[in-house]
């Protein structure tokens with residue numbers, strides 16, 4: 016496998032999104048909780064997500080109190096924590112999949128485990144850069160609190176991906192979105208993560224509001240669980256993020272068929288993202 | 291006293307570690323609170339409800355038999371147990387419910403541990419005609435049955451939370467998830483001086499009535515300020531409420547008593563200041579109980595209202611500056627104090643302030659001639675079953 020050693024995290028993200036754009040399709044971002052359903056399964060599931068067409072992987076760092084997450088991610092996090100999954104292990108998983116598949120990897124987790132990383136945030140950023148990670152997503156870290164994270168990540172060329180919500184007013188978007196790195200993550204609905212039957216009715220309008228302030232790619236996540244959801248975002252967003260529904264696909268399959276089930280699920284969504 | 295580097299920060303503590311969805315909501319809340327605070331009409335209405343419905347001012351009671359039992363010359367009890375619904379929680383619940391109504395939010399969500407804040411919220415919502423949903427950990431539902439029934443009687447819906455440790459921390463998580471989902475219509479009525487800004491400042495503000503009254507009552511009774519003020523600390527709302535009136539009086543010692551559970555060394559406790567470290571929980575950077583990976587630890591206390599792995603950010607700062615001395619008392623010490631106050635003064639305290647009572651004999655060691663003011667934050671009816679089980683009366 017080719018490894019593009021020189022690329023910074025932000026450059027890796029740009030490359031992944033550019034590839035999808037050139038192929039005139041939505042980029043696929045797939046979230047999986049590290050250590051779910053068990054420690055040994057993670058690396059196979061990450062590969063399966065890539066085989067199914069994922070352009071970017073989000074490695075979920077489990078946390079005891081995931082207050083922005085619905086039942087699926089809560090349960091996956093509890094199971095992962097029972098096995099003692101640490102942030103350091105998540106970095107090790109990232110390093111492996113980057114080395115073997117040149118994947119674009121983000122770590123997604125709550126603020127506290129990052130803050131408690133042995134050696135502090137600067138050490139984390141340096142270890143994450145060494146692992147080849149592209150950046151992090153922290154759902155309980157609004158821009159008001161992000162300065163110490165940004166300082167540590169910037170110096171390593173890593174991106175902190177901002178989340179914006181339908182409740183974010185235009186004035187706030189105008190102030191914050193221009194500082195975004197990598198891509199902009201639009202939360203499709205007012206609520207926690209978890210598969211939904213239908214997407215929020217105002218997604219297109221919301222993405223339009225965000226688009227006015229950035230030329231970066233825009234990903235839409237939260238609630239996406241079906242090819243129709245993905246198809247409806249063509250021409251609206253540049254990427255979709257699927258998390259809870261991917262975990263649901265894993266847990267619905269018999270133990271020896273999980274990777275296949277995930278690959279098939281991701282590829283059904285990826286197909287819906289092509290024109 | 292405390293350098294607030296910016297609104298909602300207490301030195302390195304505080305802040306707003308929240309999902310983006312809620313950031314406009316906390317900004318709206320802060321603006322609405324500051325506006326109500328400056329509005330004489332709102333203050334008049336709050337004062338009227340506190341007087342006619344809550345029953346304020348609450349008395350200051352001399353406790354001579356308790357004082358002599360613990361070796362102090364004088365102990366004064368600030369009787370929040372006599373406030374409507376039986377604890378100080380009502381002061382903030384009714385203040386916030388009035389604010390919610392003013393903001394046009396007709397649906398309230400709240401979390402509860404011991405059930406006192408849930409009962410207070412349910413009562414305030416009944417008074418003002420608001421819908422009320424209370425999240426409560428399933429462990430707490432089991433140990434505080436009577437309060438569950440009270441909440442239902444008051445018209446609230448009680449939702450059991452089965453995640454994590456199934457106690458207060460998990461009830462807060464679930465209340466925040468509800469708030470994220472229904473933020474446009476829903477007011478989150480947080481029960482302690484914890485959480486993201488503006489909650490620690492706002493809950494403190496609504497609880498300062500305890501300190502204002504107690505200070506005046508002490509001056510009238512003693513002709514002087516007390517030498518020491520003691521309060522139990524869960525999230526820290528009753529403590530900050532009473533401390534607030536004395537923080538600038540350098541000669542008044544302030545003591546906060548956390549839940550020592552089975553002892554700090556056992557690891558089974560809920561003493562976030564005495565036994566915790568800096569972390570982020572429920573929207574605030576504060577002292578928390580966590581493992582080396584930053585996972586929040588399960589806590590233990592015989593008292594459901596103190597069974598929480600964090601503490602209000604202002605307390606974290608007051609501990610760091612040394613203005614307040616924080617200590618921990620064990621389950622056993624609290625149970626003994628529960629029995630002691632009952633026997634000596636004919637007052638059955640809640641298990642939470644029993645932790646504050648349990649500190650008195652240690653304070654007496656600094657000198658018997660001290661006047662000590664204790665915040666008796668609630669009454670013990672809700673705890674009778676637990677205390678019976680624990681075999682306090684043999």
Ligand SMILES: Cc1ncc(COP(=O)(O)O)c(C=O)c1O
Pocket residue numbers: 377378379403404405406407481482483522523524525526527528529594595596640642643667668669
């Ligand atoms: C009577 C009583 N005191 C104290 C507390 C602890 O809360 P805080 O530290 O916010 O006063 C509770 C909480 O339920 C309570 O019911």
